[in-house]
Amino acid sequence: MSHQEQLTRYCAAFVDELARAGVKHxxxxxxxxxxxxTIILNHHPSIKxxxxxxxxxxxxxxxGISKAGEPAALxxxxxxxxxxxYPAIIEAKLSRVPLIVLTSDRPHELRNVGxxxxxxxxxxxxxxxKWFQEMPLPSDREEALRFSRVSARRAVSTSQVxxxxxxxxNFPFQEPLVPDLTIEQLWDGGLINEGRFSHTPGSYQLENEQIEMLAKLIKSHKRGLIVVGPQTDDQLAEKVVCLSERSGYPILADPLSQLRTGSHDQANIxxxxxxxxxxxxxNEKLCPDVIVRFGAMPVAKPFLLYLKKMRPTHYIVVDESPExxxxxxxxxxxxxxDPVRLCSELLDxxxxxxxDSSWLTLWxxxxxxxxQEVIDFxxxxxxxxxxAVSELLSSIKDKEAAIFVGNSMPVRDLDTFLLNQQNKVRTMANxxxxxxxxxxxxxxxxSAVTDNVFLLIGDLSLYHDMNGLLAGKLHQLNATIIVMNNNGGGxxxxxxxxxxxxDFEQLFGTPTDLDFETVAKLYHMNYKKADSWPAYRKACIEASAAPGVKMIEVQTNRADNTEKHQQLxxxxxxxxxxxIKKDVHDE
Amino acid sequence: MSHQEQLTRYCAAFVDELARAGVKHxxxxxxxxxxxxTIILNHHPSIKxxxxxxxxxxxxxxxGISKAGEPAALxxxxxxxxxxxYPAIIEAKLSRVPLIVLTSDRPHELRNVGxxxxxxxxxxxxxxxKWFQEMPLPSDREEALRFSRVSARRAVSTSQVxxxxxxxxNFPFQEPLVPDLTIEQLWDGGLINEGRFSHTPGSYQLENEQIEMLAKLIKSHKRGLIVVGPQTDDQLAEKVVCLSERSGYPILADPLSQLRTGSHDQANIxxxxxxxxxxxxxNEKLCPDVIVRFGAMPVAKPFLLYLKKMRPTHYIVVDESPExxxxxxxxxxxxxxDPVRLCSELLDxxxxxxxDSSWLTLWxxxxxxxxQEVIDFxxxxxxxxxxAVSELLSSIKDKEAAIFVGNSMPVRDLDTFLLNQQNKVRTMANxxxxxxxxxxxxxxxxSAVTDNVFLLIGDLSLYHDMNGLLAGKLHQLNATIIVMNNNGGGxxxxxxxxxxxxDFEQLFGTPTDLDFETVAKLYHMNYKKADSWPAYRKACIEASAAPGVKMIEVQTNRADNTEKHQQLxxxxxxxxxxxIKKDVHDE
Structure with a gap:
């Protein structure tokens, strides 16, 4: 068979199985x-x-597509x-987001020879x-086509487990590189079991005695805390709330825990x-005996310092993965x-x-x-x-939304100003x-796969990935970018x-003096500068309703910002x- | 001694030795x-x-700083x-440019623990x-300070050999991180031999008999070629020209060989x-028996195909490094x-x-x-x-300059349109x-360390590194950027x-429709759109004389461009x- 036909069938088998395994993007x-x-991916009916x-x-x-729940390949x-x-791959690894990275390569005879x-x-x-595989040169032998398919399937499974x-x-390809899309039954090569293939991953679970021991520990200690750090499982909220009620442990919920927003009971959050x-x-009044932690480490540094100071007798870290x-x-x-399963089992x-609810009441x-101080402020x-966080939340209080926050200041402001609310807002960050x-x-x-996305980002972080704005224009995406412009590293x-x-301004402040209205113009974004909170709220509401990627700029001052945070x-x-003093006095 | 003093002395020893080894940037x-x-580097009197x-x-x-001849650290x-x-590191490795990469890291107890x-x-x-070293935690023991110094020295030497x-x-640092610049004799810790340290690298050289054999080969074959690919040694031109005269071998000089411009004799180039x-x-008329190649592989694909077709009996690749x-x-x-040395030895x-110069004359x-066809065209x-290449060269014909060309089209156009000239123009590319x-x-x-720099770049490549433009504004650099805007991948x-x-436009052409006048505005660059060659030449001359980073946009059409190249x-x-026919007829 011709080189072109071998190339085409081999790539088609891979692409088709990628699609069968659920990759749409x-x-x-x-x-x-x-x-x-590239050409075969673009030709597949269920891949965008x-x-x-x-x-x-x-x-x-x-x-981002993967974080929003749709497995994506590159x-x-x-x-x-x-x-x-490389940067995104490292982020995916550490934040446990599936990502299927496909690189094409020169064939072996053209490697390391200039x-x-x-x-x-x-x-x-x-x-x-998690896994690297060097692919063989294209072939349309039955075994090669099946291997191509299994590799796609394995890539998706491995990225998700x-x-x-x-x-x-990594795919080496020899020239010529153009596939033949007129080949008949293009998508059928190497099919496993007529296309019926399933993936049945298990999860880590405890034995009954192990659950018993944990439950006993909780029952025997009143001063306990549940801590939920960044995590994405929507089923965890209800379970953790029940666990709190049964144990009398308050829940310290990170802004990225998906616990501060939603219809579950938030009384103990x-x-x-x-x-x-x-x-x-x-801190002295709040010394815990037990901490049960879910998710990644919370964003709040004060929590980290509190933990180090308190050194609880029992500090239990729950992880769905052996890390x-x-x-x-x-x-x-x-x-x-698995955290949801563990909660269910503990509840039983x-x-x-x-x-005795005095501990919970105190918290x-x-x-x-x-x-109340936050609200007054x-x-x-x-x-x-x-x-900007509070005002954004109030402007979208009736709508489901996703708020993506930048590191370093926006995620901390989200921590301080995202107060419990029933309206579901998905919170995300890298x-x-x-x-x-x-x-x-x-x-x-x-935003490519989710409606009503708001990005809250500082000016340095926006500058760092300014090239990313082109996607908004080319793919007609819908999103609102709120840039907190304090001209440098807040x-x-x-x-x-x-x-x-x-040296501070030169080495750390690093002001760029970029004009974000010009940035908005370059990428055809609707632009609004907000110079009052009513104007900001109005801009958020309008942006949420309008198509396209919109930019709202909020100019602030780094020194003033630091001072206001300190005041609060x-x-x-x-x-x-x-x-606390009054409480003690009342007792 | 305090943590702060240890941290300071240890970093100061490293930074000082970096400077002593010649790193100024x-x-x-x-x-x-x-x-x-950061703070100690900024404090060192001879480091910028x-x-x-x-x-x-x-x-x-x-x-870029390193390519221009000044060793740079990051x-x-x-x-x-x-x-x-990562991308720049890989480019530095393959193009053999010294680069000292310093990364700071979390200390060991904060690694791989979330x-x-x-x-x-x-x-x-x-x-x-070429070399990785994990640095120890800061200490001001005499051995630690000396190790810190030697590591800096070794980093510079290893990057240059x-x-x-x-x-x-990689430097792990524990908090607190702020050094104490008031420490006395800050730069003296761990000095080796009172600061006298030299680096005496040798180079690969041949034995006399090996030279004899090569010389004999050249003497016994008239149909030979010297090929000089991309290389940066300014001394090579004179030597290679002499070798050409003695051997009767013409010199195929890559646009990045530094041979097409300069005061050396260009008759055989x-x-x-x-x-x-x-x-x-x-090709048939130009079948060589011997090829002696210096530098990296030439840019021209036609040369590669010619080589594959001709399969010369002797194809000798000279490399200063055992790669x-x-x-x-x-x-x-x-x-x-070492190529310069080899040429000298062969000349002897x-x-x-x-x-008999018929072979040389034919070439x-x-x-x-x-x-003549190129000139007429x-x-x-x-x-x-x-x-744009020819017109740029003619506009700067009296001045030394450096022309940096982007991949993929500009470097190929440089190959076609950079004709031999006596005015020295340094040519560069990644x-x-x-x-x-x-x-x-x-x-x-x-441009940070060289005068009169011109960058000739396509619109996609400019977009890819648009963030790079900020340096021009922040550091008041002087350079001229000529963007060949054919709205996509030419x-x-x-x-x-x-x-x-x-699928072509969607998958390969990838037009971005970016407005480069807006880009210029964003980064405070003087902008000119050239719509005729006189206007273009004028813009080049003006840009060369004016301070700052200037942008000249040339809008072209991809289809038309391909056609014109084909015509030529x-x-x-x-x-x-x-x-050739006439020549044969005349004989």
């Missing part, structure tokens, strides 16, 4: 070496090809193109992918711990179990609700006092960055490696480096301290 | 973990810190920041760096082979020797000039005929991309991996994929064929 960057897969020229943005765009040509995928666009692509992402993450397949745990005197997400080295038990053993009261309509890179593309990737003002006054935290400390 | 991206090195927010651009910017914070360096901004940085660039390339040092070797009938830059697998001898053995005549002032990424930043890095129109009409090649074929 492939983000492709233009190139020559990738021609056979998203062209994205800058491979760095392309990879984050695919990450394809690029040989050479440094593939190296541009041929153009040839780099060493074998295991080029090192340990940052816990811990989810990126996989990398502590949403202001980020603010009040900053105070040492308050070690515990940076304090204080865990007393690593539990590998904790059949009645906790009667709820403190949280309520802190929250917002009501005074200060012009500072944190307010919290695997917490980079400021790729945020625009990840959010736009989310987070550094909160660090000790800020006191190095001489001081007020919260004061109020909570006096509340 | 460090490109730093803002971040927290890198604080100690270039802040560059986007690490991908930062790395290419450092590559520094970034922990996390995906470091992954953004701590923020912590990724696995150990050997994260795999085999794409042939084959030059990137090295990676063949500058139009890219055009006339496309013709099979012409294997030979993609045709037809080499009959790999010679590891080839004491008199070659008398010179064909080249002259082809060149240019004189007719067609509006197509290749002309030809290690031939990526379209990082080109803006590399060229601006060159190179693909020359490939077989172009016939896949249905056909004319050259015709003229050369009829010249």
């Amino acid at each position: 492939v983000v492709v960057s233009p190139g020559s070496r990738s021609t056979p897969l 090809v998203w062209m994205n020229i800058d491979e760095r943005s392309a990879a984050f765009f695919a990450l 394809l690029c040509t040989s050479g440094t193109a593939a190296a541009n995928y 041929a153009p666009q040839a780099i060493d692509q074998i295991k080029m992402y090192g340990d940052h992918v 816990q811990p989810s993450g990126p996989v990398h397949l 502590i949403d202001c711990y980020d603010a009040f745990l900053r105070d040492g005197a308050i 070690w997400r515990e940076p304090t080295h204080l865990a007393t038990d690593m539990v590998y179990s 053993k904790l059949s009645t609700d906790q009667q 709820r009261n403190i949280n309520q006092t802190a929250k 917002i009501d005074k309509a200060h012009w500072f960055e944190g307010q 919290r695997g490696a917490n980079g400021i890179d790729g945020v625009v593309s990840t959010a736009l990737g989310v 987070i550094f003002s909160f660090l000790p480096q800020a006191k190095e006054a001489g 935290w001081e007020r919260i400390s004061e109020s909570v301290r006096s509340m | 460090v490109v730093v991206s803002p971040g927290s973990r890198s604080t100690p090195l 810190v270039w802040m560059n927010i986007d690490e991908r651009s930062a790395a290419f910017f450092a590559l 520094l970034c914070t922990s996390g995906t920041a470091a992954a953004n360096y 701590a923020p901004q912590a990724i696995d940085q150990i050997k994260m660039y795999g085999d794409h760096v 042939q084959p030059s390339g990137p090295v990676h040092l 063949i500058d139009c082979y890219d055009a006339f070797l496309r013709d099979g009938a012409i 294997w830059r030979e993609p045709t697998h037809l080499a009959t001898d790999m010679v590891y020797s 053995k080839l004491s008199t000039d070659q008398q 010179r005549n064909i080249n002259q005929t082809a060149k 240019i004189d007719k002032a067609h509006w197509f991309e290749g002309q 030809r290690g991996a031939n990526g379209i990424d990082g080109v803006v930043s590399t060229a601006l890095g060159v 190179i693909f129109s020359f490939l077989p994929q172009a016939k896949e009409a249905g 090649w056909e004319r050259i074929s015709e003229s050369v064929r009829s010249m």
Whole structure:
């Protein structure tokens, strides 16, 4: 059979099985070496090809699609193109997002011999992918077609099984590279069992005695906490709320835990711990004996410091995957179990609700006092960055939405200002490696498959992935980008480096003086500068209703922002301290 | 001693030795973990810190500084920041450019435990760096300070010894991170031999008998060629020209060989082979017995195809490093020797000039005929991309300059339209991996240490590294960017994929419709659109004289461009064929 027919059938088998395994979205960057897969992917009836020229943005765009729940694949040509995928691959690995990375390569005779666009692509992402496979040269032998199919299936399965993450397949192709789309029964080569193939992954579960022991521990300790860090399983909220009721443990819910918004009971959900745990005197009153933690480590540094100071006798870390997400080295038990299942099983053993509620009440009261300060602070309509979160939430209070937040300041402001609410808002961020890179593309990737997406991002992070904006224009996406423009790196003002006054602006502040209205013009985005909160709310409401990618700019001041945050935290400390004092007095 | 003093002395020893080893430029991206090195680098009297927010651009910017002859280092914070360096590191490795990559890292207890901004940085660039070293935690023990110094020295030496390339040092730092600049005798810790340390690298050289054999081979074969691919050694031109005179071998000089411009004798330098070797009938007349090749593989694909067809009995590849830059697998001898030295040694053995010059004359005549067609074609002032090279060269004919060309079309147009000239123009490109990424930043890095830099780049490549433009504004650089805007990927129109009409524009052409005047405005660049060659020449002359980064846009059409190139090649074929026929007839 001809080279072209072999090439075509081999690639078609791979692409068809990718589709059968549920991949509907492939983000492709233009190139020559990738021609056979590009053309065949675009020809497959159930795959949508998203062209994205800058491979760095392309990879984050695919990450966003995957984060939104649709498994996505990537394809690029040989050479440094593939190296541009590296940041997003690392983020996918650490945040456990499935990603199928396909790179095309020069054939073996053109590797490491000075041929153009040839780099060493074998295991080029090192340990940052879950699985690497060097593919053979195309062939249409029955075994080769079946191997091509199984490789696609295995790539999808491996990327999805816990811990989810990126996989990398490298395809060498010899010229000529153009496939023949007129071949009959293009999609049928190498079919396994007439196309019937299923994937039945198990999950980590505990034995009955192990559950018993955990339940016994909970029953025997009243001062306990449930902590839920960043996680994406929508089923966890209800279960954890029940666990809280039965155990009498309050729930410290990270802004990315998906617990602060939704129709579940939020009475026991502590949403202001980020603010009040900053105070040492308050910490003293809140010393726990048991902590049961789900999800990744919470965003809030005050929680980390509280944990280190409190050193609870029992600190139980629950993980669905056998990894070690515990940076304090204080865990007393690593539990590998599916969290939803573990909660269900524990609930069976904790059949009645906790009667003595003084511990829970204390947390709820403190949280309520802190929250009232947050609400009062917002009501005074200060012009500072944190307010942008509250005002956005109030502007979309009737609609489901997804809010994507940048590192470093927006995610912290989300922590402080996303208060419990019944309206479901999905919260997202790149919290695997917490980079400021790729945020625009990840959010736009989310918007490719999700409605009503808002991105809250700082000016440096927006600049870093400005190329990502092109996707919005080329693919007619719908999203609202709120840029908090404090002209530089806002987070550094909160660090000790800020006191190095001489070099600070040059080395850390790094103002860019970019004009974001011009950026908006370049990418054909509707642009609004908000200079008051009513104007901002109006812009958010209008943006939410209009098609296209819109930009709302909020200009703030780094020094002023730091000061306002400090003020708020001081007020919260004061109020909570006096509340505690009054409580003690009342007793 | 305090943590702060240990941190400071340890970093100061490293930074000071980096400076003593000749590093004057460090490109730093803002971040927290890198604080100690950032502040100390900025404090060192002989080091200039270039802040560059986007690490991908930062790395290419450092590559550019290094390509221009000044060894450069890079520094970034922990996390995906470091992954953004990957494309430039790979380019540096393949194009043999020294690069000292410093990444800061979380200390060991915060690695792989879910701590923020912590990724696995150990050997994260795999085999794409020449050397990796994990640094110890800071200490001011005498041995630790000396090790810190020696590591800096070794990093610089290793990056520079042939084959030059990137090295990676990873620095774990514990908090607090702010160094103490008030420490006395800050730069003195761990000094080796009171600061006297030298680096005496040898080079590959041949034994006398080996030279004799090569000389004998050359003497006994009249039909030989010298081929000089991309290389940067300015001393090679004179030597190779002498070798050509003594051997009677014409020199096929790549546009990046530094042979087509300069004050050396250019009579034997063949500058139009890219055009006339496309013709099979012409090839037949030019069958060589010996090829001696210096530098990397030439850019011209017609040369590669000619080589494969001719299969010369002796194909000798000279390399200063023991590598294997030979993609045709037809080499009959790999010679590891310093090229300039090898030429000198061969010249000693080839004491008199070659008398029978018919072979050389044939090549010179064909080249002259082809060149006349190129000149005539240019004189007719067609509006197509290749002309931009000729017109630029003529506009700067009295001044030394550096021309940086993008992959894929500009470097090919440089090959066709850079004709031999006495005015020295340094030609540069990223030809290690031939990526379209990082080109803006590399060229601006060159402009940071070199005068009169012109960048000739396509619109896709400019878009890919648009973030690189910020450096021009922040650091008040001087350079001229000529963007050949054909709204998409021009190179693909020359490939077989172009016939896949249905999908071609979507999958390969990928027009972005970006308005480059808006891009220029965003980065405060003076902008001119050239719509005639007189206007273009005027813009080039003005840009060369004015400060700042300027942009000149030339709008072209991809289909038309392909057609014009084809026309030129056909004319050259015709003229050369009829010249050959006439020659035969005259005999």
